[in-house]
Amino acid sequence: MSSIKNNSFKLACIQLSVTADKTVNLLKAKSKILEASRNGAKVIVLPECFNSPYGTQYFTKYAENIPQGESVKILSEAAKEAKAFVVGGSIPERDDLTGKLYNTCLVYNTEGNLIAKHRKVHLFDIDVPGKIKFQESETLSPGNSLTQFETDYGKIGIGICYDIRFPEMAMIAARKGCIAMIYPGAFNLTTGPLHWELLQRSRALDNQFFVATCSPARDMSATYHAWGHSTIVDPSGQILATTEHEEAIIYADIDLEQIKVIRQSIPVSSQRRFDLYPNVAANED
């Protein structure tokens, strides 16, 4: 595990109501970050696409350059005022050099400095006949790297929404010593009920670390209906905090001792047989 100054902290996930008005979204996000901080949270998470409605038709309009964009400024100010680590959900990012758009999570430290940037690696391209078809790749490009950042409590890995379906990402974070994976995400009314909680508990149990997800609140007048149910799961797969689909802040006390205890009792990470699966990608027929 990386250098840890404190063995416990309060984690908050802000299930924000996101509107079509970017300024309203940003001001609300900042005030909720400060509220979470007043309630003792030291790591505060926003949802996927917290400054814009979620949908490929919106990304171009709401996209911002990093670090010049207005969302960057608000996140930095909020983290500094809150004296907390802020995992800034995600925003549509425009790379001015290439013109490409990304779904990007920015992370700030307690001084308001940008310490990590994760571009969603696995784009949400699915087609469930009669239920949901979504093609993020119509407008977005995928990121090409995995992201972890240091806090006073240990290292934390970042994924965005669909990234949670790829256990390799979380496993790499765990093997690099992360204490948690945090996934800003916006599942939907088709895949949410069956998969959202199951995926979180699976990633937590696979890796015996904490997992947190943060969704926007549901808005039935929007074009995309988010599942909500932001959740925090402990290293044994138990749910520490969750909610329904309305706007809410959920909190959990994260006790890092729990990681040690479960890893000592069920020591799967030291029992792995990498001699049998050294390179999973090479095993395709």
Ligand SMILES: O=C(O)CCC(=O)C(=O)O
């Ligand atoms: O994987 C899913 O079912 C939903 C993913 C999603 O909504 C996203 O990646 O934004």
